[in-house]
Amino acid sequence: MERYLVDYLRDNAKTPLARKYIEMLKVELDWFIYNYGEHISHTHHRSRKHTLKEKIYNQLVIYSALYMHPQKAEKNVLSSIGFPDFKSQVTNLGYNMLTTILQPASYKQVLGNKNLCKMLKYKNDAIAHGCFNDICNETFFNQIDQCRRDMLKLLQAYPIKGVFLFTDEYFESKLLIDVAQDLNIPTFDFLHGLPGIYTQDVDSHTDYLMVWGQKIKQNYIDAGFNADKIIVVGNSKYGSYEKHKNLRNSIEDILVIPTSSIQWHQHSWEEPLLIDRSMIVLYLYEVQHVLERLNVKHARFQATSVT
Structure with missing residues (x-):
């Protein structure tokens, strides 16, 4: 018996178009199944409330996509990576950085149109307040396919040398990768953290995977990549890290x-x-027990968020 709903729907899709877009929407469909309850960080709730700053930023992105025309240059790259130091490095190499309404890295130089804005609004509203079938249906798949053709035309108007992404898991990333492959534009997935898993289901859709260090690269090779x-590109935040610095190792703090x-x-x-929500509490009790055995009276706790 099949145990994973989205995999079952993909394998039993009635049309090639449905199979293609069920696969693209895998993560977003998962959210309807797994993303629930107060144990989820408020920053990742399906129905989380956006700040005024976020709302204004989103409106600027939409306005730019609809009414401002990005400048053309001989060498352009498309990016969804919004770190200022990344943009400055790209610019210093002589490239003009563009972005898209799908995954905007800025509210400037945004490629998009009315159809794409409408499709994204529908998808985001459905995820926040709707149900599974709102985005898993033939009508929406056809809407996506029209937007795919629109994005293809937008990219054809620019001599784009590469597409830079911060992940290949989300729907918008997969749609950009799909369009770029049609146009023979190389795609690059830049890891933005230490991988929690090494599997060919993740980080395998782009032409190149950019990682922090040689150890991470070897882990991917061991996983079959x-x-x-x-390509090892390092991490700009740790460019001046003292490799031979003596590290403190004590139970003082x-x-x-x-x-x-x-x-x-x-x-x-x-x-x-199967994710057991009680495990984090059990983990803390076990850590407390060990520290008490070591006669430690005080410890600091830092919550984490896994995306």
């Missing part, structure tokens, strides 16, 4: 960083993992 497609006992989407297409 093509070594030639993995203990910081407890727990693992997460939740997940709001299934990373792989395999049988879903």
